[in-house]
Amino acid sequence: MALRDPVPAEREAAPEQTAKRAAAREWKIDYLSPAGEPSLVPPDSVQWRVYRNPIVMGIGGVAAVLLEFADPRIRSGVWDHSVYKVDPLGRSRRTGIAAMVGVYGPASVARKVISGVTKMHARVSGETPNGQSYRALDPVLLNWVSATAAFGFFKAYHTFVRPLSPEDQARFFREGKPVAELYGVTHSVGSEAEFVAMMEELLPGFEPHPINLEFLNIIESGRAAPSVPRFLHRAMARGAVAILPPVVRKKLELGAEWDLTALDRLALTSAGRLADHWRDRDSPAWQAALRHGLPGDFAWRSPSVQRSLLKN
Numbered sequence: 001m002a003l004r005d006p007v008p009a010e011r012e013a014a015p016e017q018t019a020k021r022a023a024a025r026e027w028k029i030d031y032l033s034p035a036g037e038p039s040l041v042p043p044d045s046v047q048w049r050v051y052r053n054p055i056v057m058g059i060g061g062v063a064a065v066l067l068e069f070a071d072p073r074i075r076s077g078v079w080d081h082s083v084y085k086v087d088p089l090g091r092s093r094r095t096g097i098a099a100m101v102g103v104y105g106p107a108s109v110a111r112k113v114i115s116g117v118t119k120m121h122a123r124v125s126g127e128t129p130n131g132q133s134y135r136a137l138d139p140v141l142l143n144w145v146s147a148t149a150a151f152g153f154f155k156a157y158h159t160f161v162r163p164l165s166p167e168d169q170a171r172f173f174r175e176g177k178p179v180a181e182l183y184g185v186t187h188s189v190g191s192e193a194e195f196v197a198m199m200e201e202l203l204p205g206f207e208p209h210p211i212n213l214e215f216l217n218i219i220e221s222g223r224a225a226p227s228v229p230r231f232l233h234r235a236m237a238r239g240a241v242a243i244l245p246p247v248v249r250k251k252l253e254l255g256a257e258w259d260l261t262a263l264d265r266l267a268l269t270s271a272g273r274l275a276d277h278w279r280d281r282d283s284p285a286w287q288a289a290l291r292h293g294l295p296g297d298f299a300w301r302s303p304s305v306q307r308s309l310l311k312n
Contacts, residue, residue: 027097027101027113027116029097029100029101029105029109029113029284030109031104031105031106031284031287031288031291032287032290032291033106033291034106034108034291035291035293036291036292036293037106037107037108037291038106038107038292039103039104039105039106039107039110039288039292040102040103040105040107040110040111040178040179040182041102041103041104041175041176041178041179042175043288043289043292043294043298043299043306043310044303044306044307044310045103045171045172045175046164046168046171046172046175047103047172047175047176048103048104048285048288048299049299050153050154050157050172051099051100051103051104051153051284051285052276052280052283052284052285052299052300053157053161053272053275053276054275055156055160055161055236055268055271055272055275056153056156056157056160056161056272056275057096057099057153057156058224058236059152059156059160059236059239059240059243059268060149060152060153060154060155060156060157060240060243061092061095061096061099061149061152061153062152062215062216062219062236062237062240063148063151063152063155063156063240063241063243063244064148064149064151064152064153065092065148065215066212066215066216066240066241066244066248066252066254067144067148067151067152067199067244067248068144068145068148069209069211069212069215070206070207070248070251070252071141071144071202071205071206072128072129072130072132072205072207072209073128073132073134073138073141073205074134074141074144074145075128075209075211076126076127076128076129076132076134077124077125077126077134077136077141079211080126081123081124081126081136092224097113098113098114098117099149100284101113101284102114102179102182103179103284104284104285104287104288105284105288106291110179110182111182114179114182114183115182117183118137118182118183118184121136121137122136122137124136124137137184139184139185139186139187140202142183142184142185142186143185143186143187143188143198144198144202146176146180146183146185146188146189147188147189147195147198147199150172150173150176150180150188150189150195151189151192151195152240152243154169154172154173154192155192155243156239156240156243156272157272159239159242159243160239160265160268160269160272161269161272161273161275161276162273162276169191169192170190170191173188173189173190173191173194174190176188196245199245199247199248203247203248203251206248206251206252207251208251208252208253212252212254216237216240216241216254216258219233219236219237219240220233220234220237221233231267232267232268232271234264235260235263235264235265235267235268236268237258238258238259238260238261238264239260239264239265239268241254241258241260242258242259242260277300279296279297279300281296285299286299294309294310295309
């Protein structure tokens with residue numbers, strides 16, 4: 001769900017004004033301070049390695065949204081109680097901020113942000129067009145939203161960057177549990193198999209909707225990052241569809257036009273691996289490492305080097 005979206009009354013304002021108000025309240029996270037304050041997820045974690053990759057975050061984030069919107073209760077909650085309909089990119093950016101602060105931010109700041117999100121969610125309830133009631137704090141919905149994010153980011157890295165060993169997969173899912181619990185999640189999936197089991201319980205209620213195609217078309221258009229070649233945006237949209245469980249893709253009626261071509265796969269694996277080596281000094285991963293008193297490129301070091309640095 002979104003980070004610091006407007007209160008319901010603000011949705012009656014002009015779309016541009018509503019989007020500007022939401023953007024003005026975005027959290028500005030300082031990952032460099034307070035010096036020495038730990039993050040909720042440790043620096044030598046698999047999550048620090050996965051979340052540092054912008055290609056992974058893009059593909060995994062799109063896949064997570066598609067999985068969330070498959071459930072009409074979540075889709076209606078987002079559509080009726082956030083700025084998604086007038087500013088989908090802004091809302092996605094704020095959701096990304098919430099994900100990054102949970103992994104890299106100072107623990108006290110992460111808890112404050114998560115508390116703000118939870119308070120906003122407490123106001124979100126309603127009814128879907130077909131008469132299903134929903135509450136954003138419904139544990140079933142919270143569990144699914146958390147599971148879709150974990151699955152999307154893990155699967156994107158595993159598919160387009162480099163395969164994660166069974167041990168690293170288990171670590172990745174386990175490392176996210178403390179953050180998920182702060183959101184009110186009662187069941188954090190511990191593996192891809194557990195994700196599939198949760199999905200199968202919800203699957204009968206999944207349905208297609210035009211909003212999914214609208215969202216994918218926005219991603220394809222390149223509006224989210226105009227400086228990135230458009231062909232890569234198209235590939236990322238198809239890559240997100242490609243990592244969906246086939247049964248969900250079928251439910252969402254995302255047909256052959258969204259198939260990943262050989263050229264798409266080459267573009268994504270090349271970009272994903274290149275991004276995995278890009279040491280961005282302005283990234284949360286770099287700045288959070290400095291806050292911990294570690295080299296800025298700590299998240300890019302090998303596990304053996306990380307262990308050595310943490311001992312010193």
